Amino acid sequence: MPPADTTADDDTTPHGPTADGSAAPGAPALPEALDAAAARTARDGRSVLHRLEALLPRVSKPVQYVGGELNATTKEWDCAGPATVRWALMYPDAYEVGVPNQGVMILYEVLNERVDALAERTYAVWPDLEALMREHGVPQFTVDGHRPVGDFDLLGVSFATELGYTNLLTALDLAGVPLRSAERTEEHPLVVAGGHAAFNPEPVADFLDAVVLGDGEQAVLAVTDLVRAFKEEGSPGGREELLLRLARSGVVYVPRFYDVAYGDDGALASVAPNRDGVPWRVVKHTVMDLDAWPYPKQPLVPLAESVHERMSVEIFRGCTRGCRFCQAGMITRPVRERSAEGIGAMVQKGLEATGFEEVGLLSLSSADHSEIAEVTKGLADRYEGTETGLSLPSTRVDAFNIELANELSRNGRRSGLTFAPEGGSERLRRVINKMVSEEDLIATVATAFANGWRQVKLYFMCGLPTETDEDVLQIAEMAKRVIATGRQVSGRSDIRCTVSIGGFVPKPHTPFQWAPQLSHEETDARLAKLRDAIRSDRRYGRAIGFRYHDGKPGVVEGLLSRGDRRLADVVEAVWRDGGRFDGWSEHFSYERWERVAQRVLAAHGLDVDWYTTRERDLDEVLPWDHLDSGLDKDWLWEDWQEALSGVEVDDCRWTPCFDCGVCPTTDTSIQVGPSGRPMLPLSVVRASGVLEGAGTSAGGTP
Amino acid sequence: MASRTPEGPPPPPAVQRLRLRYARRERLRFSSHRDFQRALERALRRAEVPMAYSAGFSPHPKVSYAGAAPTGSASEAEYVEIAVTARCDPERLRAALDAALPPGLDVLEVVEVPLHGATPLADLLEAGVWEVALLGVGEAEARRAVDALLAAGSAEVERVTTKGRRVLDVRPAVLRLDVVDPAAARSTTGRALAASSAASGEPCAILHLVVRHAAPAVRPDDVLTALRGVSDLAPPEAPRATRLAQGPLLEGAAAVADPLAAERGAVGV
Numbered sequence: 018m019p020p021a022d023t024t025a026d027d028d029t030t031p032h033g034p035t036a037d038g039s040a041a042p043g044a045p046a047l048p049e050a051l052d053a054a055a056a057r058t059a060r061d062g063r064s065v066l067h068r069l070e071a072l073l074p075r076v077s078k079p080v081q082y083v084g085g086e087l088n089a090t091t092k093e094w095d096c097a098g099p100a101t102v103r104w105a106l107m108y109p110d111a112y113e114v115g116v117p118n119q120g121v122m123i124l125y126e127v128l129n130e131r132v133d134a135l136a137e138r139t140y141a142v143w144p145d146l147e148a149l150m151r152e153h154g155v156p157q158f159t160v161d162g163h164r165p166v167g168d169f170d171l172l173g174v175s176f177a178t179e180l181g182y183t184n185l186l187t188a189l190d191l192a193g194v195p196l197r198s199a200e201r202t203e204e205h206p207l208v209v210a211g212g213h214a215a216f217n218p219e220p221v222a223d224f225l226d227a228v229v230l231g232d233g234e235q236a237v238l239a240v241t242d243l244v245r246a247f248k249e250e251g252s253p254g255g256r257e258e259l260l261l262r263l264a265r266s267g268v269v270y271v272p273r274f275y276d277v278a279y280g281d282d283g284a285l286a287s288v289a290p291n292r293d294g295v296p297w298r299v300v301k302h303t304v305m306d307l308d309a310w311p312y313p314k315q316p317l318v319p320l321a322e323s324v325h326e327r328m329s330v331e332i333f334r335g336c337t338r339g340c341r342f343c344q345a346g347m348i349t350r351p352v353r354e355r356s357a358e359g360i361g362a363m364v365q366k367g368l369e370a371t372g373f374e375e376v377g378l379l380s381l382s383s384a385d386h387s388e389i390a391e392v393t394k395g396l397a398d399r400y401e402g403t404e405t406g407l408s409l410p411s412t413r414v415d416a417f418n419i420e421l422a423n424e425l426s427r428n429g430r431r432s433g434l435t436f437a438p439e440g441g442s443e444r445l446r447r448v449i450n451k452m453v454s455e456e457d458l459i460a461t462v463a464t465a466f467a468n469g470w471r472q473v474k475l476y477f478m479c480g481l482p483t484e485t486d487e488d489v490l491q492i493a494e495m496a497k498r499v500i501a502t503g504r505q506v507s508g509r510s511d512i513r514c515t516v517s518i519g520g521f522v523p524k525p526h527t528p529f530q531w532a533p534q535l536s537h538e539e540t541d542a543r544l545a546k547l548r549d550a551i552r553s554d555r556r557y558g559r560a561i562g563f564r565y566h567d568g569k570p571g572v573v574e575g576l577l578s579r580g581d582r583r584l585a586d587v588v589e590a591v592w593r594d595g596g597r598f599d600g601w602s603e604h605f606s607y608e609r610w611e612r613v614a615q616r617v618l619a620a621h622g623l624d625v626d627w628y629t630t631r632e633r634d635l636d637e638v639l640p641w642d643h644l645d646s647g648l649d650k651d652w653l654w655e656d657w658q659e660a661l662s663g664v665e666v667d668d669c670r671w672t673p674c675f676d677c678g679v680c681p682t683t684d685t686s687i688q689v690g691p692s693g694r695p696m697l698p699l700s701v702v703r704a705s706g707v708l709e710g711a712g713t714s715a716g717g718t719p
Numbered sequence: 720m721a722s723r724t725p726e727g728p729p730p731p732p733a734v735q736r737l738r739l740r741y742a743r744r745e746r747l748r749f750s751s752h753r754d755f756q757r758a759l760e761r762a763l764r765r766a767e768v769p770m771a772y773s774a775g776f777s778p779h780p781k782v783s784y785a786g787a788a789p790t791g792s793a794s795e796a797e798y799v800e801i802a803v804t805a806r807c808d809p810e811r812l813r814a815a816l817d818a819a820l821p822p823g824l825d826v827l828e829v830v831e832v833p834l835h836g837a838t839p840l841a842d843l844l845e846a847g848v849w850e851v852a853l854l855g856v857g858e859a860e861a862r863r864a865v866d867a868l869l870a871a872g873s874a875e876v877e878r879v880t881t882k883g884r885r886v887l888d889v890r891p892a893v894l895r896l897d898v899v900d901p902a903a904a905r906s907t908t909g910r911a912l913a914a915s916s917a918a919s920g921e922p923c924a925i926l927h928l929v930v931r932h933a934a935p936a937v938r939p940d941d942v943l944t945a946l947r948g949v950s951d952l953a954p955p956e957a958p959r960a961t962r963l964a965q966g967p968l969l970e971g972a973a974a975v976a977d978p979l980a981a982e983r984g985a986v987g988v
């Protein structure tokens with residue numbers, strides 16, 4: 018987890034309004050706040066920068082609130098007249114986490130390229146600024162034009178994780194937008210969610226007006242078209258009509274047009290549309306031909322330090338490796354590759370536009386790209402001697418190839434390699450369909466050590482279906498073998514292996530969506546045994562690092578991941594109780610979530626366990642059944658059954674289609690290379706325009 | 720890793736040194752020195768400046784920074800020195816770097832200095848000239864506070880740093896402190912605030928301050944704290960400080976000279 022830059026001591030903890038709607042201590046609703054609200058109804062997008070600037074000397078890292086990044090865009094509020102479609106895009110976490118986010122960057126550019134639309138960005142403000150904004154009546158603002166978020170037509174929120182939900186509520190409240198969709202009027206933006214954690218938006222459905230499932234590029238354009246047409250017609254029928262048009266178009270899911278009924282056992286009985294023409298199921302969006310969508314073309318370069326200090330180029334989308342725990346892989350099928358040529362061009366243009374010194378080749382499993390060898394070699398050749406580094410953030414152990422790693426580290430850094438076997442035992446790896454044998458891993462590791470690498474990181478999960486203590490203890494054995502192999506192959510003693518463990522959280526739209534989650538007590542007990550097994554080993558114990566988080570945050574993630582609409586009251590009550598920045602260990606309070614959730618859920622005769630540690634069966638209506646990721650529910654169930662009996666499934670890129678359902682449902686197909694369009698050779702050592710006697714144009718970048 | 724030796728030939732040597740003056744304006748005054756360092760290094764790459772790199776495992780471009788203005792205050796006079804491996808045209812370099820930095824971080828001047836033997840920047844920057852605009856404070860009130868501070872033999876203020884609280888005497892570092900006519904404001908912010916005060920009738924005092932650079936550095940907000948200590952001056956709005964100049968102290972006068980002037984002549988650019 019990224020480190021916090023503010024530590025919340027007692028005077029800076031958030032003071033949201035209290036449950037009875039009055040202001041909490043430290044958050045007085047001053048008359049100024051009312052003025053601000055009145056001024057806001059004009060919705061003229063007037064900048065609040067001068068009011069904000071007065072507060073900034075009093076907060077930590079003020080630069081995160083001022084915008085002004087290289088490649089940022091601020092368009093005129095009326096750039097296309099009154100029908101201009103205005104989007105505020107929010108990443109509901111701190112600026113330093115949100116600003117490098119690719120999803121938001123892409124949508125920001127795609128929207129700003131349109132003459133009839135504009136997009137600005139907004140992020141979660143830290144509790145120190147939140148308190149000052151409340152005190153001085155400064156609304157949630159965009160960092161581009163410092164315009165009040167409440168003035169925009171749409172507020173698009175990107176949910177990468179469920180732990181961003183409470184931060185959305187802070188932003189809505191600071192923006193003067195009612196938390197509940199049902200209470201909003203013509204005066205308020207439409208709140209539209211997207212991103213992976215919006216694939217089951219039900220726990221926050223009451224706070225959202227609409228949800229985009231899947232890739233956002235074309236979807237935001239379609240929404241923009243509909244909103245513009247509606248504004249041009251004079252907004253007939255108001256907000257309800259606009260939402261109906263959006264829902265009927267099938268572009269978005271509009272939760273209010275679906276009624277949810279519950280059975281006596283507490284589970285859902287049905288979810289059904291309550292308006293004519295609203296589809297029973299909403300299907301996700303899939304962008305085909307990534308080469309036609311080379312975004313971001315002008316990546317943002319923040320002044321403030323961010324969690325991701327490099328430029329990223331997405332080399333493909335989707336993954337059909339079929340790891341059964343991986344929601345990202347399941348919901349982004351089928352695989353669509355960008356060509357080597359397209360990647361090369363994006364890297365070149367992006368570096369020119371940003372000056373970043375590292376490029377990450379991003380995807381769910383980067384070494385799987387059909388042209389990865391050409392791409393890495395081509396880029397390493399091209400940038401040889403320029404201090405430009407390359408990295409492959411997500412790389413699978415079996416696809417990993419040391420030659421690739423050597424190319425990537427040509428400039429000399431050969432510090433550590435990361436592998437993710439995920440499951441400790443061979444049996445468990447069959448259950449999760451992570452087809453890596455220990456022999457393969459050890460062989461790869463041996464090659465790595467022989468090539469000068471000294472450190473290996475291994476990622477695992479704890480709490481996987483059918484897992485026992487034995488499976489987890491195998492992790493210690495594997496780590497010891499890695500050290501032993503390393504010492505033997507390299508003849509050195511400074512070999513290290515770090516074991517990093519995350520708790521498994523069952524996710525919607527995966528074969529494990531029916532699985533029971535392990536309780537945090539059992540998770541912690543299992544990991545304590547593993548830690549002891551590692552520490553007590555005299556020969557290898559000291560060479561093995563052990564990193565894990567306790568099981569509690571996973572319980573909250575699990576509650577929200579597979580939750581239904583009844584959780585809106587929990588999320589709101591947690592927020593009113595002060596819940597903020599749940600992805601940050603120094604702000605996250607399990608005690609608060611647990612206390613509030615149990616109280617609120619008791620009214621429905623439910624508890625947290627019902628949502629987390631309970632196993633579901635095939636007949637149960639799942640809260641996301643009406644949201645179509647393309648995966649056939651029967652196929653998912655079959656895969657779940659095969660998991661339980663340890664049967665693996667292949668990758669459809671290399672074996673015949675196994676009928677997961679995605680391609681026919683979304684009318685798509687696999688797009689993999691080799692594309693036959695190689696990377697263009699390009700020499701980057703050009704004559705710089707700043708040299709003495711250079712051409713007439715001053716300025717290095719054309 | 721520590722025991723490995725870097726591969727390949729040593730980095731090409733520096734053939735030219737250049738000093739830059741830049742401004743940090745408007746909302747980018749909230750950027751910290753570290754933020755600027757990152758931005759500059761990226762801008763140098765974007766502008767394809769042939770930077771000289773240090774040798775070693777993680778080579779870094781040769782840039783030396785001198786006494787950055789504190790986060791939150793604007794500046795018209797920040798200085799940086801760079802070393803390059805191919806001779807650059809100072810004006811082309813200035814324009815290219817300025818274009819590669821975000822608006823608000825503006826490169827104003829680039830001057831070549833001798834490769835060896837130039838007085839280090841840090842030694843040249845003996846003192847700084849500041850303008851502080853106090854919106855909501857009348858001239859008379861400001862003058863009373865300034866007179867009281869100048870009359871005092873010492874003025875201790877407490878500052879909370881990352882390392883805890885420390886007490887420093889502001890008075891010896893204050894070489895000059897004046898309340899000037901708002902019409903004489905020199906910074907963009909000072910002029911804008913003076914103009915809006917003239918229009919609205921809300922008072923606005925403009926201070927000019929010359930501080931000697933010492934360790935620990937005395938900042939404009941320390942001087943304001945000191946002013947508050949010796950009088951009841953309490954600006955209702957956050958004070959807006961801009962560094963107008965830095966340089967060698969002029970003999971006998973509480974003013975600074977242009978730190979690039981000497982070198983500009985010496986190299987004959």
Ligand code: B12
Nearest residue numbers: 114118119120173174175211212229232233344345380381
């Ligand atoms: C780079 C990366 C990071 C970086 C940068 C994060 C950042 N600020 O963006 C770092 C290293 C910091 C990081 C951290 C974490 N990450 Co991460 N990360 C990734 C990675 C590799 C790429 C993400 C990406 O840029 N994708 C490409 C963009 C274009 O896709 P996208 O964001 O989904 O956006 C598209 C759509 O979703 C949609 N969309 C998105 N938002 C919106 C909003 C609206 C309004 C609309 C209409 C549409 C829309 O449109 C976009 C374009 O099509 C992914 C794996 C992957 N390839 O996706 C993992 C991944 C997203 N991360 C993951 C995890 C678990 C984390 C951490 C929680 C890890 C941890 N334990 O600390 C943290 C959480 C950080 C945080 N608080 O957000 C998981 C998420 C698991 C899940 N939800 O099921 C993933 C999928 C990896 C995995 N397989 O497990 N991560």
Ligand code: SF4
Nearest residue numbers: 669674675677679680
């Ligand atoms: S439908 Fe077939 S080809 Fe398409 S992703 Fe699923 S298994 Fe692969």
